[in-house]
Amino acid sequence: QVQLVESGGGLVQAGGSLRLSCAASGRTFGSNAMGWFRQAPGKEREFVAAISGSGGTIYYADSVKGRFTISRDNAKNTVYLQMNSLKPEDTAVYYCAARTLVVGTLQRQYSYWGQGTQVTVSS
Numbered sequence: 001q002v003q004l005v006e007s008g009g010g011l012v013q014a015g016g017s018l019r020l021s022c023a024a025s026g027r028t029f030g031s032n033a034m035g036w037f038r039q040a041p042g043k044e045r046e047f048v049a050a051i052s053g054s055g056g057t058i059y060y061a062d063s064v065k066g067r068f069t070i071s072r073d074n075a076k077n078t079v080y081l082q083m084n085s086l087k088p089e090d091t092a093v094y095y096c097a098a099r100t101l102v103v104g105t106l107q108r109q110y111s112y113w114g115q116g117t118q119v120t121v122s123s
Helices: none
Strands: 004-007 010-013 018-024 033-039 046-051 058-060 068-073 078-083 092-099 117-122
Touching: 004 092, 018 033, 018 092, 018 117, 033 068, 033 078, 046 068, 046 078, 058 068
Parallel strands: 010 117
Antiparallel strands: 004 018, 018 078, 033 046, 033 092, 046 058, 068 078, 092 117
16 A cells, blocks of 8 residues: 655645655555646646656656656655646646556556645646
8 A cells, every 4th residue: 555645735826836746655666657647726636747657757748848857766655746837727636546566647547646735837
């Protein structure tokens, strides 16, 4: 069982930055692929970024490529999402997710989810 707790959300102006963190429980964090997803009001949850257990494989959604950076610190059981050049359309609840197999970009591939953290970008 893996428990995930996100933090770092908040209100920021367009063009600003935020760093989200996701702390994971368990002794097998380094073998878990991790992903970030988001859900905007009235929309379905969508993929944002994902990273393999070793950090050697990373995927981004086209909408965030070049602005967001996913990283992980396996010694701290934590995955991060650095978000720069934020836009109002980045406003959403951001969720951290984990899976025990290879890194993926589909929600159904992930077994464990955090409770989400709100990110609001004002124009």
